[in-house]
Amino acid sequence: MTDPISRDGLAPRFWENKPLSKLSKPEWEALCDGCGKCCLNKLEDEDTGEVALTRVACRLFDDSDCRCTQYPIRHQFVPECIVLTPKNISEHAYWLPRTCAYYLLWAGQPLYDWHPLISGDSATVHEAGVSMQDRTVPEFEVGEDDWEDHIIEEPT
Numbered sequence: 674m675t676d677p678i679s680r681d682g683l684a685p686r687f688w689e690n691k692p693l694s695k696l697s698k699p700e701w702e703a704l705c706d707g708c709g710k711c712c713l714n715k716l717e718d719e720d721t722g723e724v725a726l727t728r729v730a731c732r733l734f735d736d737s738d739c740r741c742t743q744y745p746i747r748h749q750f751v752p753e754c755i756v757l758t759p760k761n762i763s764e765h766a767y768w769l770p771r772t773c774a775y776y777l778l779w780a781g782q783p784l785y786d787w788h789p790l791i792s793g794d795s796a797t798v799h800e801a802g803v804s805m806q807d808r809t810v811p812e813f814e815v816g817e818d819d820w821e822d823h824i825i826e827e828p829t
């Protein structure tokens with residue numbers, strides 16, 4: 674499976690030598706490990722702020738390769754899809770998956786060995802069992818009222 678994220682030509686271990694705010698666009702994009710967990714619908718408790726993950730995936734998500742099928746033009750179809758940046762990561766950190774590279778670096782933690790930037794292979798995120806490959810249901814098959822029947826623990 675080809676990796677749609679370009680990780681060529683980047684300095685070795687660049688993420689250990691620069692703060693998130695100093696990363697170039699290609700470096701920032703290369704941090705995404707392709708787990709697909711940010712494309713799942715979540716349920717947020719209004720009173721406690723607690724976030725529950727569901728296996729109900731965004732309508733543009735393809736769980737065979739854990740990719741957005743329309744990434745460059747996704748906002749035409751899903752205007753609410755969040756564009757994570759060094760500036761807004763603090764406000765989104767509470768719901769980001771705990772293995773998400775952006776979350777880990779924001780929290781001052783190292784990347785896992787299965788991260789494609791370390792393994793050199795985009796398949797290792799799936800082999801490690803932390804991705805949503807073949808584990809989701811599409812949102813057009815499950816009404817929002819039934820999402821709570823599909824709450825899952827984050828695969829880590």
Ligand code: SF4
Nearest residue numbers: 705706708709711773
């Ligand atoms: S959760 Fe993070 S690492 Fe995983 S696909 Fe989303 S942005 Fe990429």
Ligand code: SF4
Nearest residue numbers: 712731733734741754
């Ligand atoms: S629009 Fe694409 S990137 Fe955004 S949540 Fe949906 S599948 Fe993921």
